[in-house]
Amino acid sequence: MDENARELAASFDLEKLTPEFYINPYPTYRALRENEPVRRMPNGSYFLTRYDDLVAAYKNTKAFSSDKKKEFAPKYGNSLLYEHHTTSLVFNDPPAHTRVRRLIMGALSPRAIAEMEPALIALVDRLLDAIEAKGNFELVGDFASAIPVEVIGNLLDVPHDERESLRDWSLAILGALEPVISPEAFARGNKAVADFLAYLETLVERRRATPGNPERDVLTRLIQGEANGERLDEKELLHNCIFLLNAGHETTSNLIGNGLVALRNHPAQKQRLLETPELIKSAIEEMLRYESSNQLGNRMTTERIELGGVMMAAGTPITLCIGAANRDPAQFLDPEAFDIARTPNRHLAFATGAHQCAGMALARLEGAIAISRFLARFPNYALHGEPVRGGRVRFRGFLSVPCVTR
Ligand code: HEM
Numbered sequence: 001m002d003e004n005a006r007e008l009a010a011s012f013d014l015e016k017l018t019p020e021f022y023i024n025p026y027p028t029y030r031a032l033r034e035n036e037p038v039r040r041m042p043n044g045s046y047f048l049t050r051y052d053d054l055v056a057a058y059k060n061t062k063a064f065s066s067d068k069k070k071e072f073a074p075k076y077g078n079s080l081l082y083e084h085h086t087t088s089l090v091f092n093d094p095p096a097h098t099r100v101r102r103l104i105m106g107a108l109s110p111r112a113i114a115e116m117e118p119a120l121i122a123l124v125d126r127l128l129d130a131i132e133a134k135g136n137f138e139l140v141g142d143f144a145s146a147i148p149v150e151v152i153g154n155l156l157d158v159p160h161d162e163r164e165s166l167r168d169w170s171l172a173i174l175g176a177l178e179p180v181i182s183p184e185a186f187a188r189g190n191k192a193v194a195d196f197l198a199y200l201e202t203l204v205e206r207r208r209a210t211p212g213n214p215e216r217d218v219l220t221r222l223i224q225g226e227a228n229g230e231r232l233d234e235k236e237l238l239h240n241c242i243f244l245l246n247a248g249h250e251t252t253s254n255l256i257g258n259g260l261v262a263l264r265n266h267p268a269q270k271q272r273l274l275e276t277p278e279l280i281k282s283a284i285e286e287m288l289r290y291e292s293s294n295q296l297g298n299r300m301t302t303e304r305i306e307l308g309g310v311m312m313a314a315g316t317p318i319t320l321c322i323g324a325a326n327r328d329p330a331q332f333l334d335p336e337a338f339d340i341a342r343t344p345n346r347h348l349a350f351a352t353g354a355h356q357c358a359g360m361a362l363a364r365l366e367g368a369i370a371i372s373r374f375l376a377r378f379p380n381y382a383l384h385g386e387p388v389r390g391g392r393v394r395f396r397g398f399l400s401v402p403c404v405t406r
Contacts, residue, residue, distance in 0.1 A: 254397030
């Protein structure tokens with residue numbers, strides 16, 4: 001390994017990232033994997049980049065806790081952001097996690113998801129019609145981010161004319177999860193939680209008065225709970241609705257945006273998908289692996305434990321770098337190549353273990369319908385200006401991608 005890579009690994013600090021890193025983090029990830037796969041950060045946390053180490057941490061929920069009450073206290077203080085993030089299921093351990101997850105999984109059943117397909121196709125086609133009429137378009141705003149907002153809005157049956165704020169709230173709340181946040185980002189995140197809570201209170205009140213069909217309407221299902229009496233309390237209900245709305249937004253929008261940009265950058269792979277549309281399923285998996293929209297996960301050790309050859313004390317925060325693990329040559333052949341027919345492709349874009357993404361079937365469906373229909377309609381789409389990256393390390397995507405249909 002050359003000196004540059006050693007230097008790149010040795011100087012890596014998640015709290016001091018360079019502009020080059022935001023554009024292309026993969027050389028740094030590779031340097032870390034090869035030189036310091038379990039790297040201690042100046043703040044005492046560890047940054048993990050090897051596939052096997054991530055799997056080991058994800059699978060051991062007892063030793064690697066998702067509960068963020070301790071970790072978030074200094075970052076958020078006694079704020080609504082603190083209340084929100086520490087109440088959502090993703091940042092909790094069993095038994096609280098198990099209970100909430102069971103209710104949410106019940107609401108995201110394969111049947112409920114299959115039933116969404118016709119409306120999803122109609123939505124995608126409407127967006128494609130509007131793009132065709134324009135010629136010049138913006139891939140993220142006009143397409144990628146317009147899809148998940150509607151899908152999650154449908155899932156909770158949020159009235160169409162009340163969906164406008166959802167995306168901004170979601171961006172502000174998830175933005176506050178970045179490793180370092182400005183006072184403005186903190187204030188924006190808190191205000192978004194407050195506004196979102198106030199909105200959901202009225203929505204829940206209306207839904208209690210006029211329940212929907214619990215087979216199809218996730219909010220009614222979460223309000224009514226399970227037949228065995230399992231229910232969420234009011235705080236759990238509101239914060240987990242916010243979480244659900246957020247979890248499905250930016251991640252899926254970035255899958256669609258990153259995927260279409262990756263195809264544009266790999267013309268031979270794009271041609272292959274055009275000629276063999278059945279490859280769409282493996283193509284989506286490859287897009288998830290190659291440019292994972294959620295690049296980082298976090299855990300905290302609950303006991304003294306060894307991971308990747310390093311002994312860690314109890315109470316050590318660790319960052320799991322999905323973006324690096326998904327390009328680990330010990331797991332993937334020729335990992336830097338974008339291969340839409342890659343098999344096997346056991347990527348970690350949705351994590352693994354007890355917290356594995358509860359919405360992955362929905363995300364896959366959205367990705368496959370959006371990308372296959374976009375490509376069939378505009379096989380020669382091209383860039384019409386420089387794409388602008390989102391500037392985030394945790395959620396990797398574009399803010400805007402100016403395009404032309406040709
Ligand atoms: C491409 C799109 C998506 C990606 C890459 C993604 C990624 C992830 C990842 C990595 C986790 C695990 C976090 C951790 O434990 O550290 C997760 C959890 C979760 N995701 Fe997704 N997600 C996507 C879309 C969705 C959608 C569409 C929904 C909902 C409709 C959703 C709902 C959830 C929920 C509820 C959890 C928490 C599960 C738990 O803690 O048990 N996600 N997601």
